[in-house]
Amino acid sequence: MAYVAVKGGEAAIDNAHAWLAEERRGDPSVAEIEVAQIETQLGRAIDRAMGEGSLYDRKLAALAIKQAQGDGIEAAFLLRAYRTTLPRFNHALPIDTETMAARRRVSAVFKDLPGGQLLGPTYDYTHRLLDFSLATTGADSREVASETVAASQKMPRVHDILGHEGLIEPDHRTGAEPGDLTREPLSFPAGRDIRLQALARGDEGFLLAMGYSTQRGYGGTHPFAGEIRQGTVAVEIVPEELGFALDIGDIEITECQMVNQFAGSKTTPPQFTRGYGLVFGTSDRRAMSMALVDRAMRAAELGEDTNAPAQDIEFVLYHSDNIEATGFVEHLKLPHYVDFQSELESIRRIREASATTE
Amino acid sequence: MAVLARAGAEEIAAGLDRATRLDNAGARPAHRRLRGPETGLVMVRGRIGGGGDAFNLGEMTATRCTIRTECGHTGHAYVAGRDARQAELAALADALLQDPARQPTLLQAVIQPLADAQQAAAQTTARKAAATQVKFFTLAAMRS
Numbered sequence: 009m010a011y012v013a014v015k016g017g018e019a020a021i022d023n024a025h026a027w028l029a030e031e032r033r034g035d036p037s038v039a040e041i042e043v044a045q046i047e048t049q050l051g052r053a054i055d056r057a058m059g060e061g062s063l064y065d066r067k068l069a070a071l072a073i074k075q076a077q078g079d080g081i082e083a084a085f086l087l088r089a090y091r092t093t094l095p096r097f098n099h100a101l102p103i104d105t106e107t108m109a110a111r112r113r114v115s116a117v118f119k120d121l122p123g124g125q126l127l128g129p130t131y132d133y134t135h136r137l138l139d140f141s142l143a144t145t146g147a148d149s150r151e152v153a154s155e156t157v158a159a160s161q162k163m164p165r166v167h168d169i170l171g172h173e174g175l176i177e178p179d180h181r182t183g184a185e186p187g188d189l190t191r192e193p194l195s196f197p198a199g200r201d202i203r204l205q206a207l208a209r210g211d212e213g214f215l216l217a218m219g220y221s222t223q224r225g226y227g228g229t230h231p232f233a234g235e236i237r238q239g240t241v242a243v244e245i246v247p248e249e250l251g252f253a254l255d256i257g258d259i260e261i262t263e264c265q266m267v268n269q270f271a272g273s274k275t276t277p278p279q280f281t282r283g284y285g286l287v288f289g290t291s292d293r294r295a296m297s298m299a300l301v302d303r304a305m306r307a308a309e310l311g312e313d314t315n316a317p318a319q320d321i322e323f324v325l326y327h328s329d330n331i332e333a334t335g336f337v338e339h340l341k342l343p344h345y346v347d348f349q350s351e352l353e354s355i356r357r358i359r360e361a362s363a364t365t366e
Numbered sequence: 367m368a369v370l371a372r373a374g375a376e377e378i379a380a381g382l383d384r385a386t387r388l389d390n391a392g393a394r395p396a397h398r399r400l401r402g403p404e405t406g407l408v409m410v411r412g413r414i415g416g417g418g419d420a421f422n423l424g425e426m427t428a429t430r431c432t433i434r435t436e437c438g439h440t441g442h443a444y445v446a447g448r449d450a451r452q453a454e455l456a457a458l459a460d461a462l463l464q465d466p467a468r469q470p471t472l473l474q475a476v477i478q479p480l481a482d483a484q485q486a487a488a489q490t491t492a493r494k495a496a497a498t499q500v501k502f503f504t505l506a507a508m509r510s
Contacts, residue, residue, distance in 0.1 A: 062425060063424065064424060068427065094406050095407070096407045096409065099409035099411060099422070100409065100411055102411040102412060102420045103410065103413075103423075105413075106417075109488055109491065109492070111494070125499065125501075125502070130498075152497070155499070157493055167416075179414065179416065179417035181418055181419055184420075186421045187422075188422050190425070200421070201414065201420070204414060204421045204423075208412075247444060254367050254444050255367060255371060256408065256428055259410065265416065284414060286412045
């Protein structure tokens with residue numbers, strides 16, 4: 009049944025939006041929040057809006073959060089809409105996470121990781137007690153300790169450590185050009201390139217629930233957090249008119265290498281497999297969930313049973329995008345008078361027909 | 367360009383003014399815009415598993431500008447974000463750097479101080495990270 013548009017109601021809509029603006033501003037006796045305050049003090053909300061909006065721009069994300077009154081999905085929607093107004097210059101060279109300026113790097117499998125384990129500014133090991141000193145502004149923060157560091161060094165990836173023994177699957181490079189969901193609609197079978205792009209911009213709650221479901225036995229993969237690293241990497245592009253690589257600045261990212269058990273097959277000896285997570289900004293949760301779901305969706309490729317939701321590539325990819333999901337769910341509240349009228353008439357006819365036959 | 371891409375418009379402007387004061391090559395030449403400054407998107411890519419084939423991670427904003435000085439040098443800039451002034455000043459610096467008479471002063475007055483500041487900021491972050499380096503000890507086996 010088609011959705012039929014309605015006309016009218018302009019004055020009411022204008023008034024509703026004016027009221028929304030007043031609500032957004034809130035109590036005028038309280039100072040208006042500045043975009044710069046959101047940008048610098050609500051970093052995790054910004055990371056999520058940029059991830060789900062699939063657009064890295066901290067200032068724009070801060071503005072979107074202000075405009076959306078903190079509604080993360082609405083903010084991501086605003087970023088997605090904004091990106092359609094801009095031309096695409098280029099694609100970047102793949103970022104090299106081995107050269108990341110890491111502020112956090114932890115491994116749950118190697119305690120003596122070459123390059124060391126860095127906790128970084130983490131919520132891990134906090135007691136999750138509300139800190140009432142934050143209820144007033146101007147509280148002194150503790151001075152942050154610093155240590156001398158050796159000259160910057162590349163940090164080997166976890167699979168490079170086990171890789172030389174052949175105990176963990178290696179990366180494969182064929183040089184294939186990746187698919188792009190912003191250019192071509194989703195189609196199946198979807199390669200791992202497309203799956204990772206979809207997961208990187210997927211709803212965090214959905215990724216978390218799907219990843220959690222694999223841990224609870226719906227497509228279990230026996231995961232270990234091989235390595236999580238957070239920090240900044242340089243983005244390089246090769247403009248056509250120049251023909252050489254230009255470094256255009258840094259972005260903050262979080263990467264997760266999940267290491268999973270694998271029994272082996274006729275052609276492959278037993279070895280660890282891996283799930284991969286890479287997300288904009290700082291979010292262990294998002295990167296880890298992505299890595300769990302990436303690995304679960306490789307079940308068919310690795311000859312495992314595929315009977316759990318997280319292993320169903322179509323199910324995951326069709327439902328991971330919260331902009332599409334919210335559009336389809338929320339459109340139900342828009343006027344459907346003609347649809348409903350026709351259904352009402354149908355049900356009356358059926359009842360009349362059954363009454364006359366009795 | 368890596369240094370200019372990470373510098374604010376005001377920092378580049380201040381550096382260029384400093385270079386003009388120091389420079390024996392005379393006043394900074396006028397320039398005109400050939401393209402932009404205009405903001406667009408760059409698709410950021412990662413690698414599957416960290417080292418495999420590329421995949422598209424998501425887009426970022428970037429601003430580009432191309433200018434030509436009246437001396438005939440063409441400067442290009444692509445910088446992350448949406449700061450049109452930063453992109454234009456970076457393109458101007460790029461053009462001026464191609465002038466052998468101006469290059470040493472520009473390197474000294476614009477690029478080096480910015481590079482030093484960026485290096486210092488990166489060092490500060492690395493030092494804070496180093497202070498959170500952790501040594502975990504394994505206790506007696508939980509499962510005997």
